[in-house]
Amino acid sequence: MSACSSFSHYTRCYLCLLAVVALFHLCLCSPNFDDVLCMEGERQALLEFKEGLIDEADRLASWLRHLDLSCNAFGWMEVPKFIGSLENIKHLNLSYSEFSGTIPPQLGNLSQLNVLSLGESGELMNMRWLSSLHQLHHLDLSGADLSKHDWLEVINTLPSLVELHLSSCQLVDMHHHVSSLNITSLSLLDLSFNNFNSSLPLWIFSITSLVSLDLTLCNFHGPIPSSFRNLTSLQVLHVSENDFMNSSLVFEELSNSNLISLDIRSCGVSSSVLDSLHNLTSLLNLYISDNQLTMTPPKSLCNFCNLKEVDFSHNHYFQSISLTYLLESFLECKTPALESLVLSSLGLSGQLPSQLGLLSSLRALYLSSNLISGQLPNSIGMLSFLRTLDLSYNLISGHIPFSIGQLSLLEVLFLQDNNLNGSLPDSIGRLSSLKELHLSYNQLEGSLPNSLSELSNLEEFYFFSNSLTGVVTETHFAKLFNLKYLYGGGNNLTLRLRHANWIPPFQLQRLNLNSWRLGPQFPLWLQSQNVSDPINKPNPIKKMIIINNNGTNPPPSKSIVDPHLLPSPTRSLPNLCHVDMSYNHIQGTLSSFPERLRSLDLRSNDFSGKLPHLSDMPPVLLDLSNNYFEGSLHHMLCPYKGDGMRVLNLGNNRLSGVIPECWENWTWLIVLNLENNNLSGGIPRTLSSLYNLKSLNMHGNKLSGRLPDSLLNLTNLKILQLGGNELVGSIPTWLGTKLSFLTLVNLRSNKFDGNVPTEICYLAYIQILDLADNNLVGNIPRCFNNFSVFSGKQNASDGSFWYRSVVVPEIVTASDSLVMKGREDTYSTILPLVLLLDLSNNNLSGPIPSELTALTKLKTLNLSRNHLTGTIPEKIGDMKSLETCDISRNKLFGELPLRRVPSGTQLQSFDESSFFGNQLCGAPLADRCIEVERPGTKDHEKDDGSHGAESADWGLVISMVLGFIFGFWVIVAPLIVSKSWRIGYFRLLSKLRYMVYDVIHKYCFNIFTK
Structure with a gap:
């Protein structure tokens, strides 16, 4: 029994x-x-x-000694209190397991604990219970908020403590005055990522047993105590992003230490301080990036033959440094132990030396963002242990060497943004360990080698924007089982599948095949990209950018995709997030699309029919512009709530009817574009609900009525485009007072009347103001000099003309139809560069206000076809940035102002048509000016003219006088005064005469002798 x-x-x-x-x-x-x-x-x-x-x-509870629950996902539950009853436990690790709430003080009952790790496990309401854990050797409270606790007082009660981790604990008080320190057995102290903003406390240097000290990003600064020499056991010192390290005193005290790892990144260390490192020959790891090293690194680096990891990146040298020079410093060691070398963003020049292959222990080499040129040496294949090679963003040219295939352990290869040419070598298929391959933005030619299919571990393949050609078949993807990211756009490749029902071996998350030829049928294999992974976790394709010409070329004469086949495969991808199939000839209707789409770009296709129905989760970006959709907006907008949608572009279609009054459901909208449709009726008042709106474009419709006062609630609006409609009434004053952030206002080609309100001068940020082709009357406001961008008081900004979301990384760019030089064009990419003021074809009267000449940065000014009178302002030449100016067909008279200042704009440089239809004279007009007396203007004009001529001629007079003085006293006067100068001068003339005579004589002699 x-x-x-x-x-x-x-x-x-x-x-x-x-x-x-x-x-x-x-x-x-x-x-x-x-x-x-x-x-x-x-x-x-x-x-x-x-x-x-x-x-x-x-x-x-009686016999459990070791409990490790770290790195789990407990769903942010509280730490169970019953753990405090496991009284014999010695090792407890709850770190990074998604615990939250209050850490139970019952853990203080675990008096036998040696190791307690509570990293990111919740909040400590009370630290006193830690004092009962007298046998604690290892304590990790990383991520806990200890800002309200007297942490050092509690820690000081743990005399057996060997390791203390308090990273990211929001500590601010460093307790500089400690009467008695009991943690003298501490060998590891980690206080990183706390903002102390003070000097280093002296009690740290009394812990002479310290082996590892981590003060990363603690915001410590001087004065520096002369106590580092006390830390005789110190081997690891990580103090990056602290100012106190920029002191030669610190390095002199450390020069005789046994440091094996030193991290002084972003410490403001200068080149002179770095010279003090020459005695630290035991160093294994040296991180010194992001400092102020302005001189060439010292040759003493050759003494560090034990170095395994070196990071010199992101320093700002005054002069270009030779890559060969740096590498020779490490090659002077008989057996270089270097495993990781980071020399990115140093301005390194020269070529990759063939001696690079002698660093046979290298596992990681980072040389990105330099000025390295030449070709890749064949010796690169000797780096047989290499796992990461980053040569991106350089000037490397030539072919990728065949020897690259010898790097059988290589996992990451970055060669993008260089000048590489030729074809990809077949040996690239031997990189059996490769996971990431980046070849984008080069000049690679030829076709993709079939050996690519051997890269069975490849997860990311980027090769867009090259000159690759040829056919890609399923053979190229046969063994790419782990491929997740495929970016091959910007090449002239054709995907030709031998089997229409081909199912790829991979499950993609990102796909970009823009500019490929995928026809004649839509790629049906896309519907297979929705399979779950082996542990039943969805791994769906999330981003798809295919068959997109980007508008750089006109659409091909034959459709890349069968125009009669709808993209139905996309509907079988319910987890698809981003789709871009713009600039094609896809035809048909759209009834709906996948529910989880975050962005859908189908612009510039041949879709027709009614607008599609939205789902309960509409996309953040929806662009259906430049198609043939027709019908009303009502059935698309009103039955749904557009929560989350930021960009809606339905421009350039055939939509008709009134704009519905249901915009209160679309409050997230930032960009709304309905331009160039057949929409009629008034502007809906519920648009005032769009308080986040920054761009409103309803240009080119048949909208009528007045501007509703409800629009004044759109206080974030920066772009307002209502031109090409039938709007009436006066321009409201609130346009300037309430919508003061506007940078583009286009109200041209409407039926606005009344005066131009002076309140419009409050638009300090305006860059494009187009009020042309209306019935405006009265004078041009004299306050236009308040336009800060036009007058140069503030720089022009391009941020108002594009939108980019964190959710949708694609950039949405604004466009506008503007008339310049008598021609209407649509501006998009260069729209932020346009500075335009157009008041043409109205009934404005009165003189051109002289205040207008203060707009020195204005590039386009059009005041034509009005009833302006008087003369052109004399100081119009101060508008130095004017590129086009049209004041034709007014009632102006007098002489065109002549400016002799070369840097100023001269009206004489503009075409004669810019002044046609006035009573003006002077260049460039054929009508030359004759003095004609005008009542009340004779004396004034004479005074102005004489004064202008006098002031303009002074420069000519002064330059002539100075030229005469220089010519006479420097050249002629010495010849008169000095006899020796005269003799030498005439001897020189005689010599020159004989030389010319000899040349002519020999030339003639040779001709006659022949």
Whole structure:
């Protein structure tokens, strides 16, 4: 019986242990907490198993010594209080397991604890319970908010503490005055990522047992205590992003230490301070990026033959440094131990030397963003241990060497943004470990090699914007089982599948095949990109940019995609997030699209019929412009709530009817474009609900009525385009007072009347103001000099003309139809560069206000076809940036002002048509000016003219006088005064005469002798 009882006892204990292990290790540790490795069915089964166990004797608490629940996903539940009853436990790790709430003080009952790790496990309402853990050797409270606690007082009660991790604890008080320190056994102290904003406390240097000290991003600054020499056991010092390290005193004290790892990134270290490092020959890791190294690194680097990792990146040298010089410093060691070399963004010049292959231990080489030129050396294949090679953003040319295939351990290869040409070598298929391959923005030619199919571990393949040609078949993808990102746009490639029902071996998340030829049928294989991964976690395609010409070329004569085949495969991808199929000839109707779309760009196709129905989760960006959609807006907009939609572009279609009054459901909109349709009726008042709106474009419709006062609520509006309609009434004063952030206002070709309101002068940021082709009357406001951008008081901004969302990374660019030089064009990309004021074809009268000449940055001015009178302002030449100016067909008279200042704009440089239809004279007009007396103007004009001529001629007079003085006193006067100068001068003339005579004589002699 006793044997049976004993067996039962151990069986029950074993089952309890199994339950705990199974329950708390449901998911394997992973740095990405979303990538859990268990299925929901298994999770429920384990929970049911645990509930079926009974531990009445609480035997589990009596013998459990080690409990590690780190790196799990407990759904932000609180740390269970019963853990505090496991009184014999010595090792407890709850770090990074999605615990939240208050850490239970019952953990203070675990008096046997040696290791306690609570990183990112919740909040500490009270730290006092830690004082009872006298046997604690290792304490990790990283991520806990300790700003309200006297943390050092509590920590000082733990005399056995060896490791202390308090990273990112929002500490601000460093406790500079400590009477007695009890943690003198500490070997590791991590206070990184806290904002102390003070000097270093002296008590740190009394912990002479410290082996590792991490003060990264603590905002410590001087004065520096002369105490680093006390830390005789220090081997690891990480103090990046602190100012106190820019001191030669610190390095002199560390020069005789046994440091093996030194991190002084972003510390403001200068080149002179760096010279003090020459004695640290035991260093294994040296990180010194983002400093102020302006001189060439010292040759003493050759003494550091034990170095394994070096990071010199992102320093600002005054002169270009030779890459060969730096590499020779490391090659002077007989057996270089270097494993990681980071020399990015240093302005390195020269070529990659063939000696590079001698760094045989290299595992990572980063040389991006430099000025390295020449070709890739064949010796690069000797780096047989290399796992990461980054040569991006340089000037490297030539072919990719065949020897690249010898790097069988290579996992990451970045060669983008260089001048590489030729074809991809077949040997690239030998890179069996490769996971990321970036070849974009080069000049690679030829076709993709079939050997690419051998890269079975490849996850990311970027090769867009090259000159690749040829045919791509399913053979190229045969073994790319792990491919997730495929970006091959901007090449002249053709996808030709031998089997129409081909199913790719991969599951893509990002796809870009713009400018490829994918026809004659729409790629049906896309519908296979929605399969779950082996652990039942969705791995769907999220972004698809295919068959997109980007508008750089006219659409091909034959459609890339069969124009009669709808893109129905996209509907079988419910998790699809981003689709761009713009600039094609896709025809048909759209009834709906996948619910989870975040952006859909179908502009510039041949879609027709009614607008599609939206889902309950509309996309953030929807662009259906430049198609043939027709009918009303009502059935698309009004039945739904447009929560989340930021950009809606339905411009350039055949939509008709009135704009519905249901915009209160679309409050997230930032860009609304309905231009060039057949919409009629008035502007809906509910547009006032769009308080986030920044761009409103209803240009080119048949809208009528007045501007509703409700628009004054659109206080964030920057672009207002209502031109080409039938709007009436006066321009409201609130346009300037309430919508003061406007940078573009286009109201041309309407029926506005009344005066130009002076309140419009409040538009300080205006860059384009187009009020042409209306019935405006009265004078031009004299306050136009308040336009800060036009007058140069403020720089022009391009931020108002484009929109980019974090959710939708594509840039949405504004466009506008403007008339310049007598021609109407649509401006988009260069729209931010346009500075235009157009008041033409109205009934404006009175003189051109002289204040207008203060608009020195204005580039286009059009006041033509009005009834303006008087003369042209004399200072119009101050408008130095004017590129086009049209004041034709007015009632102006007098002489065109002549400016002799070369830097100023001269009216004489404009075409004669710019002044046609006035009573003006002077160049460039054929009518030359004759003095004609005008009542009340004779004396005034004479005074002005004489004064202008006098002031303009002074420069000519002064230059002539100075020229005469220089010519006479420097050249002629010495000849008169000095006899020796005269003799030498005439001798020179005689010599020149004989030389010329000899040349002519020899030339003539040679001709006659022939």
